[in-house]
Structure formats: structure tokens, C-alpha cells
Amino acid sequence: MGQYILKRLLLVIPTLFGVAVLVFVLLRIAPGDIVELKYAGSGTFAPKEAIERERVQLGLDKPVWQQFLNWSWGIVRMDFGISMWTGRPIAEEIRIRLELSLQLAIMATLVAILIALPCGTLAALKQDTWVDYLVRIFSIGGLAVPSFWLGIVIILMFLIFFKWLPPLTFTSFWTDPLANMSQMIWPALAVGYRYSAMATRMTRSAVLEVLGEDYVRTARAKGLRENAVVLKHALRNALLPIVTIIGLEFAFLIGGLVVTEQVFNLNGIGMLLVESITHRDYTMTQALVLLVSFAFIGMNFFLDLLYVWLDPRIQY
């Protein structure tokens, strides 16, 4: 077990390194340059010397491989450097937004679980009845409706019926939980519905598969209450694929809520990513892309460990 964990951890390094190289190279191939964009935005005429000076200051005059070495040495020391656009430390900028994005991801995942587990199990138990069809249409709908449009519709409803608009500034959960919740629950619902779709379908098929097993028949034959059969025997054994899909979706939520954040005026990781890419903020984009893929790789690792706990038969 210990050896397995070590091996897996060592495998994370080359993947992250690959991501780092990829994003580093891609950004530098891209047309447009942060310094020129900065001056273009300010509207003033920029003398060549000033542009050169700025470039030297940002370290962009050095050869690319040297830039990469400097940057990755920083990463190894957990120093992400400063944002080329705002000049503020990247770790700080990300930390502020990560709180929001993490909270939204957790809340949306909770919504998804609360929808998916009961609906999926019910659909499996009542296979090919109207309940099953209803659940399936509901979940296919979740995949089809863009969560940003659902967000717009939710806001529209509030605007028309209650004259309420989502506040422009984010209130932290720790300063005012109630205000925070009233702000975050709507995007969480919009996103959670969409992400429940996959989980519902997975729950339905996993439970269906398990229900056909011998041990479920045995449990029923020995006279267990249906509740116990479903919860302890069926759902418990169907949990692995469900947990996998929920976990991976959670990892994707951290950086992937680009559009929803835009709709609800939430200044999260996704929004920061869009901004940093359009500004050609090299250091910020690099850090964010690394963070997003780290969330995914880390989740994969975590899930592998979780399997052992969920299913004692699994050994590494």
C-alpha cells in the first residue's frame, strides 16, 4: 500500500511537468505580447525603449528555456511569482478566488448528489415505468440545458417577480453566512442540476447492474426489508462508479465554471483564467492551468485511495 502510494505520487510529477511544458510553449507561440497589450490598453504612445525596459523587467528578454527553468524552479519552491498584468503575487490572487470557486464546487456537488442518488436509485428500482422515464428525461435535460442559460433564467425570474439582482460583490461565508448562501445557492443549483445528469445516469446503471446479482436475491430471500436491501446491499456495492464520476466532476468544477461565473458575476478561478488568457498574462495563466490539471490528477489519486476504503476487496 505504502509502496503503491509512493509510486503513484512519483507518476504525478511527469504528468504535471508535461502540462507545464505544454502551456509554457503554447503561450509563447501565441500571437500577442503582454507588454504590447498593456500599452495598447493604456492608450498612450509607448516608446520602444519603454517596451524593452518592461520586457527586461518581466524577464521576457531571456531565452525561452531560461525563462522556463526560472519559472519551474519557482514552482518547485511553491513560489508562483507575480502576475505580469497586475503585478501582485499570484498565490494571493488565486487564494482569494479559490475560496469562491471551491465553495461553489462543493455546493454544486452536494446539489448533484442530492439529486442523483435518490433519482438514480429510484429509476433503477422502477425500471421501465413512468418514474424511470421521468428521471431519464430529467437527466437528459440536465445535459442539454446550458447551465449559464439556466442561470440567466433563474436571475430573470427573480428580477421579474421579486425585483432582485445578484449582488455585485462577493460576501465570504465566514463574514456573513446568510448573505453568502443567498448569493451562492442559485449558481450552485444551476450548475448542480447540470452535473447531476451524469451522476444520475451512472447511479441508475450501476444500481441496475447490482440488482441482478446473487447477493441481492439472497438478501431479499432471507426476508430483509426492502430498504436494507437497497441501501446496504445494492447502493453500497454500486457506489464505486458513482463516486468516481462525482469526484471527477468536482475536480472539473474548480476551473471549469468559466461561463456560469460570468453570468452570476462571480469572480472565481474560471473568470480569472479567461482574463489572464486574454491579457496574455503568462505567469498567471501558467499557474492556473497547472492548478486545474493538478485538481484533476489529485482527484484521480484521491479516488484510488478511496476505493480501498469503500471496497475492502481492492488491494494495491
Add this chain to the structure above:
Amino acid sequence: MSGSTRASNTNEASQRHGRMTSFRPQRQWQGVLRFVQKRPLGAVGAAIVIGMAIAALLAEVIAPFDPLQNDYGAMFHAPGATHLLGTDSFGRDVLSRLLYGSRTALWVGFSSSFFASTVGAVLGVAGAYFGGKVDLLLQRLLDILISFPLIVLALVVVALLGSGIWNVIVAIAIPMIPRAALVLRSSSLALRQMLFVEAALTLGAGHARVILSHMLPNVVAPYLIILTAFLGQAILLEASLSFLGLGVAEPTAAWGLMLRGAAVDFAERAPWMAFFPGLAISLAVFAFNVFGDSLRDALDPKLRVP
């Protein structure tokens, strides 16, 4: 009516594939009937897709107004007799823009899905065929690409390439390629060991020949499944990118674009501006998804689509 025509297309597809597996060739109309009976939801999806395709093809004929024509005398008209779905902040007819928008959606959706699944198929089959170091390297690269949410990778690519319809197509296709490659690789791993591949190699066929004319034709079923599964996602991605202002540029009619800016700013005054384009997106993605699901159930129910 339209539903049955579409279903006949799928039937053709499954027949072509049918020679390779155990499907028995059937009269076409019988197949259509069976598809509608066995998979009513898929038939509904197919009908909507057909409707969309007709709307896109005949947009000039059907659309009551020019989708790009500003009419400042008719701004924010509510849905009514002249403007069935109302007008937007430039006085443009929403229905006409929706009809022309289906062109953008279908074009981007089809070309990016086709591009992604084709490149993915070639990569996946080649990986399975060569095995060893080539396969390992390819796998690692795909692993890296797959560790990003679709939208994030699409964003990075579109930011690098700039907007414009072709760049959007590439940006949508690239994050899908690794997903297609993984599925098709696993579908073709067993093929590598088949006797007909050995035979072709023994007869002196080159790598390209074995891959193109012996292995690829045998992964047509998963290829078609992947392609249709991508269609809905591609349309959704196009809408998201356009919504962010990074996709198709104004004044082209695109659904995601119609949801952007004014639609949100004037949501209270003209809610139809934001409502109908989103409905169109949902309907289209829904149709493609249920159609894709039914196709998968018919061709290869066990295939897991990413």
C-alpha cells in the same frame, strides 16, 4: 414524416456496419419502423435534428426578416404577429436570427465533431497498432490533454488562435480528440491480434495500408457513436465560447452570441431575447444527445462515451 427520413439514415449506417457484425440486412422502411418503435425518444431526437437541418438549409426562405438588418424603429418588440419571437436591442428579428443561428450551430457542431473523431480515430488506431513506445508516448500526451475540462482547453486554444469560425471549430475539436482517441484505441486493441491483420502484414502491406484499409473500417461503429456523442457537446461548447465573446463574432447569427451582452442587460425589458436562444440550444443539444444515445444502444450498448 421528417423523423422517418432521418431514421432511415441511421438505418443505412447500421446496415453498412451490419455487414461486419451480426445485423441482418433489412428493407429500409422496416428498419425505420423498428427504430421508431423501439427507440421513440431517439426518433424524437432525430425529428428535431431534421427540423434543425431544414431550418438551416432553408433559412433564406423561412426566415421572415434579414437576421443582420438593424431596424431602430422596431427595437425590443415583444413577441407578436409580425415578430413571432420579438426583436432584440437592434430591432433584429429574433426568430430569423435563431433560424440563421442553427446554421452556425450545425456547421460548427458537425465539422468539429467530425474533425475530432477522425483525428482521434487515426491516433487511437495507430497507437493500438504500433503499441510499445509510440503507444506509451501517445497515451501520456493524451492523459495530459484529458486532465483539462473541455471548456478550459477550448478557451486556451481559441485564445491562441484568435476568434473566427474556423478557429472555433479547431478549438472545440482539440479537447475532444484525446477522448475520442482513448475510446477508439481500446476498441482497436483486439483488432491488432486478429488474423486478417497478421495476414495483411505477411502479404507485405505497409503500416498505412493496414491501418487505413484493415483496421479503421472495423471501428466504424464506435467511431459513429463517438461522433454523434460529440455533436451535442460541440454545439454547447460553441454556444459557451460565443457567449464569452471568444467564439463566432458579431454580427453573425449564433445562439450563444444572442445570449450575450444586451440580452442580459435588458433582461427585464425584453426577456424573450435571452429566453429563446437558450431554448434553441437546449433543444438542439437534447435532440443530438438522445439521438446519439439511441444510436449507441443500437450499435454497441457497452461502449462508454467520455
